[in-house]
Amino acid sequence: MTEQKKRIRFIINPKSGIGRQKKVEGLIARHLDLTRFDYEICHTEARAHAVTLSSEAAAMNYDAVIIVGGDGSINEAARGLIGTNTALGIIPAGSGNGLAHFLKISLNTRKAIEIINRYHVKPIDTGNINGHPYVSVAGLGFDAYVAKLFSKSRIRGFWAYAKIIFLQYLTYQPKRFKIYVDGKILKKSAFMLTFANSDQFGFNAHIAPTAVIDDGYIDLCIVRKPRIFYVVLVIPFLFLGLLHKTPFVKIIKTKNVKVIQSRNNVAHIDGDEIDLGRIIEVRIIPASLNIIC
Numbered sequence: 001m002t003e004q005k006k007r008i009r010f011i012i013n014p015k016s017g018i019g020r021q022k023k024v025e026g027l028i029a030r031h032l033d034l035t036r037f038d039y040e041i042c043h044t045e046a047r048a049h050a051v052t053l054s055s056e057a058a059a060m061n062y063d064a065v066i067i068v069g070g071d072g073s074i075n076e077a078a079r080g081l082i083g084t085n086t087a088l089g090i091i092p093a094g095s096g097n098g099l100a101h102f103l104k105i106s107l108n109t110r111k112a113i114e115i116i117n118r119y120h121v122k123p124i125d126t127g128n129i130n131g132h133p134y135v136s137v138a139g140l141g142f143d144a145y146v147a148k149l150f151s152k153s154r155i156r157g158f159w160a161y162a163k164i165i166f167l168q169y170l171t172y173q174p175k176r177f178k179i180y181v182d183g184k185i186l187k188k189s190a191f192m193l194t195f196a197n198s199d200q201f202g203f204n205a206h207i208a209p210t211a212v213i214d215d216g217y218i219d220l221c222i223v224r225k226p227r228i229f230y231v232v233l234v235i236p237f238l239f240l241g242l243l244h245k246t247p248f249v250k251i252i253k254t255k256n257v258k259v260i261q262s263r264n265n266v267a268h269i270d271g272d273e274i275d276l277g278r279i280i281e282v283r284i285i286p287a288s289l290n291i292i293c
Contacts, residue, residue: 006036013067037116050077054086096161098201101204124290130276142192180259
């Protein structure tokens, strides 16, 4: 008996990342297994349009939505699929591509399409911060401030991101936080707080090396600011996945956490800036998103 073809919708963000998405449509046509899949392609036209397109696909019982874009685009597509049977696939076309790196999805478009052709689906957790879903990481402090500045940069890619960090590091001051976690109250001055579902921001910068995306926990990373002469020593630990071995990072695995900020600071969700107010509540939603990997 012939297997019924799966219906999939590709969502392409034409403005994402560094322009790799422009070649994707031709590669899809050449390399997608058309004996297994019927597909269509949609393009996003505005911020959050991918939420609508993915929600619509789930309501129409599509088997999968494949997002072509970066972590922000992945977040939008996931928001329309959380709690549904429709799976999410990824063709990385962003700048940092943090979730793709974590899931070992190749940045090579043809190889990413091969992963879709194999169609191995597994459930993963998602996070929720003040009612906003996220897939990879959310945070407060320096990482959110950098995300805000990077979003305004016309130049994309690793070196543009690194330049912002270099220029802002010396002047950015740690913030005061009151953290409610596991029945304890922690009063901390922190360079940043990261609520990690996966292990990295992107560019293989592993902020939470112990994070597991389907373990039912958030990795709360409380990061102190290293003095400038320690930074050169700490950076290799960040990219080698050993940051938790340094004295500057404390990681607490938890299912939920509440944070009260001394003032309203910018936050980020999967690399996109957002204003969440002074009171932040984060929780994990286990096995809430099916993903192709």
